[in-house]
Amino acid sequence: MPPPNLPTLRWGVIATGMISSWFVKDLVLDRPDAKAHHTIEAIGSSSQEKGQTFAQEYCPHESTTIYGSYEEVYTDPSVDIVYIGTPHAFHLRNCLDAIAHGKHVLCEKAFTLNASQAREVFAAAKDRGVFVMEAMWIRFHPLTRALQVKIHEDNVIGRVQRVFCDFSLDMDIDSLPDDSRLKNPALGAGSLLDIGIYSLTWALLAADPNVGGKAHVPGILASQKLSNGADVATAAILGYPSGIQAIVTSSLSFATAPQFCRIEGTEGFIIVQGPGTSAPERFTVHLKTPSGDTAAEGITFSFNKPGMGFYWEADAVAVDISEGRIENDIMPWAETIRVLEILDEIRRQGGARYDCD
Ligand SMILES: NC(=O)c1ccc[n+]([C@@H]2O[C@H](COP(=O)([O-])OP(=O)(O)OC[C@H]3O[C@@H](n4cnc5c(N)ncnc54)[C@H](OP(=O)(O)O)[C@@H]3O)[C@@H](O)[C@H]2O)c1
Structure with a gap:
C-alpha cells in the first residue's frame, strides 16, 4: 500500500x-x-x-x-x-x-x-x-534521469559527439486496413509522429541538456519514404553549432534491435537498450582504455519495475x-513545441503533410 x-x-x-x-x-x-x-x-x-x-x-x-x-x-x-x-x-x-x-x-x-x-x-x-x-512518459523513467546525470553532470563519456537512435517496427503496413491510424494521413499516420518522436526524444536528451526554454532547434537534414502521403520511414540528421550530430530514424517495415540508442563521447560510448525504443530497460557505459580503444565490456545500469x-x-x-x-x-510546454517544430521541419523536407499544415 x-x-x-x-x-x-x-x-x-x-x-x-x-x-x-x-x-x-x-x-x-x-x-x-x-x-x-x-x-x-x-x-x-x-x-x-x-x-x-x-x-x-x-x-x-x-x-x-x-x-x-x-x-x-x-x-x-x-x-x-x-x-x-x-x-x-x-x-x-x-x-x-x-x-x-x-x-x-x-x-x-x-x-x-x-x-x-x-x-x-x-x-x-x-x-x-x-x-x-504531453504524455512523453520515457522522460519520467528513472533510467532517463540516471542517463542524463551520467552524460551531462558526471560527464562519464566526456563531450558528447554523436547520437544514433532508431525506433522501427515491423508493421506489415500493406496488410493494414486503409483506415488504420498507422496508414491514414487523416488520422495523423506515419512513422515519425508515432515512433520517430521517441528516436528524436532520446537524441535531444543525450545531445542537448537544455530541456525547455533555453533549448534551441538544431539544423536539420531529413528524408522520408512516403506511401499514400504518410511516411513509412524517416531519417533525419540534427546538427548542433557545437558540432554534435544526432541521427534519428524510424520505420514501419523492420523492427529495431534491442540496442536502440548509441551515444558517443570523447571518452567512450553508452548503449541504451530494451525491448523497444519506448521501453528502455538498461544502459551500458563503455569507456576508453588507457591504450585508446573502447572497452568491449561495459558497466550496465538496469532498471526493473512493476507494470510498464x-x-x-x-x-x-x-x-x-x-x-x-x-x-x-x-x-514543459516549450519542450513539446520544440519537438513539434523539429518534426514539422523534418516533414517539410521529407514531404509528409497533414491537412492542417
Ligand atoms: N506512450 C506510448 O508508449 C504509446 C504507445 C502506443 C500509442 N501511443 C499513442 O497513443 C495514441 C493512440 O494510439 P493507440 O495505439 O492506442 O491507438 P489504437 O489502439 O488504434 O486506439 C485508438 C482509440 O482511439 C479511439 N478513436 C477515436 N476515433 C478514432 C478513429 N477515427 N479511428 C481509430 N480510433 C479512433 C478509439 O477508441 P474508442 O472507440 O474507445 O473511442 C480507438 O480505440 C496515439 O497518440 C499514439 O501515438 C503511445
Missing part, C-alpha cells in the same frame, strides 16, 4: 485503444512507492459496450462510470483530468474540448499534428488556468496539480 496523505487525482480516460489499456493498468497497480493516488472515475468511448469491456478488463475494481461519448467525460464533475488516448489527428479537438470544460489534460504523444496546434492548446490552457502535458512505468508521469502530473502548477518541469 502507498503511504496515506498523498494527492489524489481523479481520471477520465477517453478512447479505449492499446495505449489507454496500458495506462489504466499501470494506474491501478498497487505501488508502495507511489507519489499519488489515482482513481479511474470515467471512461469515454465511441461505444458504451466497448467502454464496459475495457473497464472490466483493465480496472475491474474501480467505481468507474462508462460513457458512450467523450463529451460526457468532459462534463463529469467527478473527473479532475482527462487522459487522451486517441489517434494524433484528434488530439487538438480533444484537448480543446476538455480544457473548455475546465479539465486538466494529459495527452498522448505526438501531442498534436504540428507545432501550431500545440501553441493553440497551450494558449487555451493558460487562459483557463488548467494543467496540460506509465505511473511515473501520472504521479508527476498529480503532484504538479496538487501544488497548483499548470505545466511540468520535465515535459
Whole structure:
C-alpha cells in the first residue's frame, strides 16, 4: 500500500485503444512507492459496450462510470483530468474540448499534428488556468534521469559527439486496413509522429541538456519514404553549432534491435537498450582504455519495475496539480513545441503533410 496523505487525482480516460489499456493498468497497480493516488472515475468511448469491456478488463475494481461519448467525460464533475488516448489527428479537438470544460489534460504523444496546434492548446490552457502535458512518459523513467546525470553532470563519456537512435517496427503496413491510424494521413499516420518522436526524444536528451526554454532547434537534414502521403520511414540528421550530430530514424517495415540508442563521447560510448525504443530497460557505459580503444565490456545500469512505468508521469502530473502548477518541469510546454517544430521541419523536407499544415 502507498503511504496515506498523498494527492489524489481523479481520471477520465477517453478512447479505449492499446495505449489507454496500458495506462489504466499501470494506474491501478498497487505501488508502495507511489507519489499519488489515482482513481479511474470515467471512461469515454465511441461505444458504451466497448467502454464496459475495457473497464472490466483493465480496472475491474474501480467505481468507474462508462460513457458512450467523450463529451460526457468532459462534463463529469467527478473527473479532475482527462487522459487522451486517441489517434494524433484528434488530439487538438480533444484537448480543446476538455480544457473548455475546465479539465486538466494529459495527452498522448505526438501531442498534436504540428507545432501550431500545440501553441493553440497551450494558449487555451493558460487562459483557463488548467494543467496540460504531453504524455512523453520515457522522460519520467528513472533510467532517463540516471542517463542524463551520467552524460551531462558526471560527464562519464566526456563531450558528447554523436547520437544514433532508431525506433522501427515491423508493421506489415500493406496488410493494414486503409483506415488504420498507422496508414491514414487523416488520422495523423506515419512513422515519425508515432515512433520517430521517441528516436528524436532520446537524441535531444543525450545531445542537448537544455530541456525547455533555453533549448534551441538544431539544423536539420531529413528524408522520408512516403506511401499514400504518410511516411513509412524517416531519417533525419540534427546538427548542433557545437558540432554534435544526432541521427534519428524510424520505420514501419523492420523492427529495431534491442540496442536502440548509441551515444558517443570523447571518452567512450553508452548503449541504451530494451525491448523497444519506448521501453528502455538498461544502459551500458563503455569507456576508453588507457591504450585508446573502447572497452568491449561495459558497466550496465538496469532498471526493473512493476507494470510498464506509465505511473511515473501520472504521479508527476498529480503532484504538479496538487501544488497548483499548470505545466511540468520535465515535459514543459516549450519542450513539446520544440519537438513539434523539429518534426514539422523534418516533414517539410521529407514531404509528409497533414491537412492542417
Ligand atoms: N506512450 C506510448 O508508449 C504509446 C504507445 C502506443 C500509442 N501511443 C499513442 O497513443 C495514441 C493512440 O494510439 P493507440 O495505439 O492506442 O491507438 P489504437 O489502439 O488504434 O486506439 C485508438 C482509440 O482511439 C479511439 N478513436 C477515436 N476515433 C478514432 C478513429 N477515427 N479511428 C481509430 N480510433 C479512433 C478509439 O477508441 P474508442 O472507440 O474507445 O473511442 C480507438 O480505440 C496515439 O497518440 C499514439 O501515438 C503511445
